[in-house]
Amino acid sequence: MGIYQLSAFEPTGEKLLDESFEAANDEQAKEKGTAILTEKELLDKTHRCASPSGKLILFHR
Secondary structure, eight states: OEEEEEEEEOTTSOEEEEEEEEESSHHHHHHHHHHHHHHTTOTTSEEEEEOTTSOEEEEEO
């Protein structure tokens, strides 16, 4: 299990979400990250999810 970092932003740069979660692998993290963004109605906002090694696994601008 690794710790993934999920963030979402307004176009102004204001941070709307900054949280971490655990996932077994990148694919599971993509699913969890998308679920969190959907639940918080942030899927259409600029967002990113980074793996424990710093690799971007989810990104939307």
